[in-house]
Amino acid sequence: MxxxxxxxxxxxxxxxxxxxxxxxxxxxxxxxxxxxxxxxxxxxxxxxxxxxxxxxxxxxxxxxxxxxxxxxxxxxxxxxxxxxxxxxxxxxxxxxxxxxxxxxxxxxxxxxxxxxxxxxxxxxxxxxxxxxxxxxxxxxxxxxxxxxxxxxxxxxxxxxxxxxxxxxxxxxxxxxxxxxxxxxxxxxxxxxxxxxxxxxxxxxxxxxxxxxxxxxxxxxxxxxxxxxxxxxxxxxxxxxxxxxxxxxxYIDNAIEKRAAVAKWYEERLSDCEYVRFPKIKGEQKGVYYVFNILAEKRDELAAYLKENEIGNSIYYPIPLHLQKCFSYLGYKEGDFPIAEKLSKEVIALPIYPEITEDEVDFVCNTIKKFYKR
Missing domain, CATH: 3.40.640.10 (Type I PLP-dependent aspartate aminotransferase-like (Major domain))
Structure with a gap:
């Protein structure tokens, strides 16, 4: 698939x-x-x-x-x-x-x-x-x-x-x-x-x-x-x-569908010890524009998903303070340890209103297969 x-x-x-x-x-x-x-x-x-x-x-x-x-x-x-x-x-x-x-x-x-x-x-x-x-x-x-x-x-x-x-x-x-x-x-x-x-x-x-x-x-x-x-x-x-x-x-319906997809991912990956989810904090109504997880061996997982024809993206692989264009600001590695840590673990999975439950199943099963190798 x-x-x-x-x-x-x-x-x-x-x-x-x-x-x-x-x-x-x-x-x-x-x-x-x-x-x-x-x-x-x-x-x-x-x-x-x-x-x-x-x-x-x-x-x-x-x-x-x-x-x-x-x-x-x-x-x-x-x-x-x-x-x-x-x-x-x-x-x-x-x-x-x-x-x-x-x-x-x-x-x-x-x-x-x-x-x-x-x-x-x-x-x-x-x-x-x-x-x-x-x-x-x-x-x-x-x-x-x-x-x-x-x-x-x-x-x-x-x-x-x-x-x-x-x-x-x-x-x-x-x-x-x-x-x-x-x-x-x-x-x-x-x-x-x-x-x-x-x-x-x-x-x-x-x-x-x-x-x-x-x-x-x-x-x-x-x-x-x-x-x-x-x-x-x-x-x-x-x-x-x-x-x-x-x-x-149709935006409210699209937002509801995104929330349903996010719930599918959370339910199917909740028993995977190598994956963590960000938490929505404070009294607010979030919207799942993207669905991010924190994954061990993130880069290897991204490559495995690609091999299995599953789209993914990394938001963001290099924090801005370490980007070449902002070197003039004088920041160095270690200045923002949490951002740097997250940048090595975060990966976004496919999410949009039209994605099917079968497709989400396939994504989640592929992730679990990767960690069982």
């Missing part, structure tokens, strides 16, 4: 007529840049997340770069974030000549350890960039309390966190990206809400920040050919917005 890590064709064939109709409508209209589908999607995202503003941009990476610029994460200022994440979570700071300041992660959740933030705050610190990934949000109660006390801005990297909601000690669940000053989503095809190409979005509840984001995505223009800022050319493609609007209608 061959099990792909991700298979967009299944969803497409299930809803082929809807996708084809939406795409054809855009092509026939000829309105390819910031067309009606973009504004319609933005309204739908606002309604779904509870954000006051939703601004579509070309990618999740662009969303981070633009939001970092708007929040003043630049010109030698320091921003605290995690080393155990995708490049864009920190490169968005370096692009503006800000300094990423890393703190280690929590070993059980893989999330930025909020208890280690304050020791890294200096007179140059202007913000915190928590990353919601590995199926859960960071401890936003603690992070927002620290930010308020030290007068820091918070940019939530919710690129992998669409659908996740945090309650903490509050009375209401808040969608990822809407707790801090600004938040960003990526709609890269593999994401929980994924386009058929690159796409992203910025959300905020702040009037001024929302106004700036709308301007910054169109070269910094307040109106056509009137430029108040040096901005960006980063607009959500109208065809991608049309695709995303179709998928958004």
């Amino acid at each position: 061959k099990v792909k890590f991700y298979s967009p064709q299944r969803e497409y064939h299930e809803k082929k007529e809807e996708f084809n109709s939406a795409i054809s409508k855009v092509i026939e209209s000829g309105n390819f840049i910031l067309g009606d589908e973009v504004s319609n999607l933005e309204e739908s995202i606002k309604k779904y997340t509870g954000a006051k503003y939703a601004i579509g941009v070309a990618s999740g990476t662009d969303a981070l770069v633009i939001a970092s610029d708007i929040l003043g994460f630049k010109d030698g200022k320091e921003v605290i974030t995690s080393p155990f994440t995708f490049l864009a979570s920190a490169s968005c700071l370096s692009k503006h000549n800000a300094k990423p300041v890393f703190v280690d992660v929590d070993e059980e959740s893989f999330s930025l350890d909020a208890n280690k933030i304050e020791e890294k705050i200096t007179d140059k610190t202007v913000g915190i960039l928590p990353i919601h990934l590995f199926s859960q949000m960071c401890n936003m109660d603690k992070i927002m309390s620290i930010a308020k006390f030290h007068n820091l801005r918070v940019l939530e990297d919710a690129a992998e966190a669409f659908g996740m909601r945090w309650k903490g000690t509050g009375s209401l669940y808040k969608h990822s990206g809407t707790v801090g000053d600004m938040g960003v989503f990526s709609f890269f095809p593999t994401k929980t809400l994924g386009a058929y190409g690159d796409a992203g979005m910025i959300v905020t509840n702040d009037d001024e920040l929302g106004k700036l984001a709308k301007m910054f995505r169109v070269h910094g223009a307040s109106k056509k050919y009137h430029y108040d800022y040096i901005g960006y050319n980063s607009r959500l493609d109208t065809i991608q917005a049309a695709v995303l609007s179709i998928k958004l209608k």
